[in-house]
Amino acid sequence: MTGMEGRPTRPATPSASATATVSGHRGLAMEQPLIFELDAPGRTGVDLPAPPPVASRLGALARQGPIGLPGLAEPQVVRHYTRLSQKNYAIDAGLYPLGSCTMKHNPRLNERLARLPGFADLHPMQPTGTTQGALELIDMVAHWLKVLTGMPAVALSPGAGAHGELCGMVAIRAALEDRGDARRRVLVPASAHGTNPATAAAIGYTVDELPADARGRVDLAALTAKLGPDVAAIMLTNPNTCGVFENDIVEIARRVHAAGAFFYCDGANFNAIVGRVRPGDLGIDAMHINLHKTFSTPHGGGGPGSGPVVLSAALAPFAPVPWVVHGDKGFRLVETGEGDAKPFGRLKGFHGQMGMFVRALAYMLSHGGDGLLQASSDAVLAANYVLARLSDVMSAPYPGPCMHECLFDDRFLKDTGVTTLDFAKAMIDEGYHPMTVYFPLVVHGAMLIEPTESESKDSLDRFVETMRALASRAKAGDAAFFHEAPRLAPRRRLDETRAARQPVLRWRPTAPPQAAE
C-alpha cells in the first residue's frame, strides 16, 4: 500500500530474508573482524619521532623478526572498539539484575576524580613527602570502612574480593600459628561463592561443607556438631547467597569463638546492610568488602576490582604490608612492618588499587552516612518488591523478606520443557541482562535477582511485567520460543562445548600457500 506520493503507508511484513544483508551488518548491529584481520604492514595509529642515534646496549638480545602485531590507523582502532562496545550489555543501557554482583550505577564523577593528575600520575615509589594527599586519601578510605563496619583495622591492598578472602584467611592462619594452634579444617556453607572453598583449599585447609536448613540459612545444629578443636574458621556470607540474613549470626559467632575458631565473613553482600548493621557488632573477625559492588567502582567487564579486608582486634596485628600511618611528620607508608605488628607478608605489588580508592571515596562522600543508609534500604526494598510481585508466578524456595536480592528456583518451570537457562536467554531478547543463574547451588535451577537501588519504580515495574509475561508463556507450553532464544542479540546461543573440547584461545594467521617444490 502506498500513498499518493508513493510513500509506503504501512510497513512491509518482515520476512526471514529481510534480515539477510550484503554486508553482514544489521542496521546498527555491526559485524567486526578481529584487529589481526585489519592489518596492513607498516601502518600505525601513533606518530613517534625517530629515535636519536645511540650505541645500543641491548647486546645480542635485540629482538629479531616480526612480532606479528597488526598495523591500524587511529580511525580504524576507534571504530573497531566502538563497534565492539556496542555488542555489550551494560548498566548504562539497562537493568542488570545479576544477583551477588551488585550492578549498581557507576557515577561519572568518580571517573573524573580518579583521573586527576594528582592521583593518576603518581608513581608508587615516589618519596612519600611528594604523595601526602594520596596517603591521606587512603587513610580516609580506611576510616570510612572502619566506621561503616565497626571494625578496628583494615588491610587495603587486596586486588579483588577473592584476593581479600585470601588476605583474611591467611591472617587467620597467621594468628592461629602465632598461638601455636595448628587447626586444619574450615567450615563453608554449601551456598557459598566458589571462591570461599577455593581460598581455604589454596592455603592448605580442608574444606568441610555445611548444609543449609529449610530456610536457606546455616543449620545451627549441624554447625555445632561440626565445630571442634581442629576447626580454624567458618567462612560465611552474610547476607547470604540465598539473599537472606543469617538471623542466628550472633549465636554462630559465639559458638565459633567458643570453639577457638575465627569467623570469616564474605562481604560481597555488605551493600544490603550498610548503615544499618555493623559487621563488628556481629562478632566477625575478618570481612572483605568488594569496592566494585558496595561502593560503585565500575566492574569494567570483569575487573579491576578491589577487596579491602576489615579485621578484628585479634587479627589486626597480622595484617599484610603496606599500610599508612599518620605521625608528626605527616603520613607515611609502612612497607615492612614496625612496632608490635606481625604482618603475615605482602599480597600484591605496591599499595593497593588506588584508582579504586579514589572512586570509592568519591561515592562515600557523595552519599554520606545518610545516603549510604538510604542506598542499602532502597536496594533491599527493590528486591523485596520484585519478590512480592513475582512470587505468584515464579517459585521462591524461601519465604521473604529477603535482603538486597531475591532467589527463585525452577519449580515454576516444572513440566514446561523450559530450563532456567532457556528462561534467561529469553530475557535477553526482551532487553534485559539475565539474573545470576544456577547459583547458589543449594536450590535447583537457581535464579538470583538483584535489582539494586539504581532502578526507578517504573523500571522495576517494566521488569516485573516482562518476567510475569515470560513465566506465563513458559507455562502456556511455548517451549520452542525459549529454546530458540536469544534471537535478537548480537549472537545466538554459542557452542560452549566446542569451545572447551577444541580450544581456540588466540588468533593465528591462516597458513600461507605452500610453495611449489
Add this chain to the structure above:
Amino acid sequence: MRYLPLTEVDRRGMLAAIGVPSMDNLYQDVPESARLKRPLALPDHQGELAVERALSELAARNLPASAVPSFLGAGAYRHHVPAAVDHLIQRGEFLTSYTPYQPEISQGTLQYLFEFQTQVALLTGMEVANASMYDGATACVEAVMMAIRLTKRKKAVLSGGLHPHYRDVAATLARYTGFELDMAAPDPTGAEDLATRIDGETACVVVQYPAVFGHIRDLTGLAQACHAKGALLIVAVTEIVSLGAIRAPGDMGADIVAAEGQALGNGLNFGGPYLGLFATREKFVRQMPGRLCGQTVDAEGRRGFVLTLSTREQHIRREKATSNICTNSGLCALAFTIHLSLLGEAGLRQLAALNHAAAVTLAERLARVPGVSLVSDQFFNEFTLRLPKPAAAVVDALAERRILGGVPARRLWPERPELGHLLLVAATEVNTPTEMAAFATALEEVLR
C-alpha cells in the same frame, strides 16, 4: 540524592505492595542486639561540586610525575597513552558491564579479551595467554604455583634480579600454601648463576627480564639447565614495552611468562589498578589460573567468543580449582589492547627504540657526574647507578628540586644496607633532553 531514583511516594507504594508497614519489617531477621540504633559518625551527603573540591584538594597535595622530570621505574612506568585509549575504555558498554557470563550480549568484552590473549602470546613469544590477573606480582606467584602443580615438586628458585615485591608475594604464598623458596641474594650486576641451584626438587626458576636492576641476560642457557633437570623456567617481565626491542622470553625457552602490563595503556595510579599478564605453552593450558576466552560458533554458525575451560576455575571446581582468582583486570586489559592496537608492529618497535635511546642517553650522561658509576651493562630503559652518597637522601634532595630522580634500592630492600648507594633509574619516551639535562645538573649539585 542524585544516585537514587526512588521517591518517597514510590517507597511507600512499594512497601504497601510488599505488605509491610516499614523498612524495619524487611530487616526483621537482623538480631535486635545487632541493629544500629543511631546514625554513624559520618558526614551527610554532598553535591558533586563539594566532593570534587574535597578530592581535588587532596590531589593538589601530591607532586604528579607528569608535572616534573620523573625517572622512576622499578615495576611501574610512565608512558604516553594516546587519547583514544581513555576515550574508548570510558564507553559505558565497556566500563559498566560485568564478567561476560552471558556471551550473546558480551561479545564486545569477549572479542577484545581474545585479541588481548593473542597480543600477549605474540609479545611474550608464548603459545597461549589468559585474560589477565591482578598485577605482575600476583601473576608471578600464580606461575610458581602452576609450576608446582605441573612438576609435583615443592621448590622454587628466585633470582636476585626479581622485584622484591614479587619475591615477597611469593614468600607469603610459599609460607601459607606450603612450598619452599630458594631466594638468591640481590644481584645488581647480573652475575648470578642460578643453574647451580637447580636440583631434582626444583619445580621452577623465576628470573626477571629485564631484571629489577635493569640488566638483560640471555636466558637460553638457564632454560636448558631447567629443562635438563625437569624444572620450568618462569620469566617475569615488569616493563612489557621492552619486548618491542628485546628477544621474547618464549624464544629463549621460557615455560611461563608472568608480566606486568601497566606500561601499555595504563597510568601509574600510585600502584594500581594494574594488570597481570600470564602466558604459557599450549600443553599446560589446563593448569593455567584465571579466565580464558575461546573462539566458537553460534547456533547460526557465526564466529563468536565465550569464556572457556572453566572447569579449572573456582566457580565450577570450588576447592579443587587451579586458583581462587575470580576477577581479572578487564578494563586495564582493554586499555592495554587498545594502546597496542594503535601502536601496531611498527609503532611498538619505534616506541621501544625511543625508550632504549632515552635510557642510554641518560645513563651515559649521569655516569659522567663525578662519583657516579653505571652498574648495568646491557639494559633496556632502566639501569642502576652507584652513587657516592646514600641514594635515599639524594632522591629526597632531588625531590626538593622538583625532580623525581629514581627509586633508591633501599626502598625495595630495606634489609640490605649494602645496597644503600644504589639508585634505580628509568627513562622513557616522555623524558625530554631538557629533563635529562636538568636531572644531571641537579644530581651534580646534590652530590657536590
